[in-house]
Amino acid sequence: MQVASHQFSDYILFAHKGISGPAILNASLFWEKGKIAIDFLPFSSINFNTSKTPINALPLPRRFIKAFLEYIGLENKALRSMNATEKEKLLLLKNFEFAPAGTFGFKKAEVCKGGVTCSEITQNFEAKNQKGLFFIGEALEVTGRLGGFNLQFAFSSGAKCADFINNIN
DSSP, rough: OOTTTOOOOOOOOOOSSSEEEEHHHHTTTTOOOEEEEEOOOOTTTOSSSSSOOOOHSSOHHHHHEEEEEETTTOOOOOGGGGGGGHHHHHHGGGGGEOOOOOOOOGGGSOHHHHHHHHGBTTTTBBBBTTTOOOOOOOOOOOOOOTTTHHHHHHHHHHHHEEEEEEEEO
């Protein structure tokens, strides 16, 4: 999966409303309105020299392939019998571009993106322009990829800030 100049290789979940999963959650850090591209066959190519149909030949769930074929207007026929236009349509599985309608907003967000710029705080998380005001975790403009990085930063910045405050006097 590719968003802007970033590539992600992980699972995608097709939900009742939209898409999710680790690849999508990580990509959402970099996505701004516009297209994304998904390679549904990152470790495979399409062998057009077989009498098998896409549903039987491709290493994807049958229901997905059936829906994809319907979406691109292609019948489930032997791969070797496909003409150039049909092959081109099926090759969209290697670079399927689309523009998401948007996100589900703050209520469904996994992390917050944005916040106080790190250049506006000291190494002890105190605001440079307001003594005694501290910012930690996701109140700062720091966002990590999926995998606990945001929690780790929240805990670590909180511990460092608390240690500083406890040792002021």
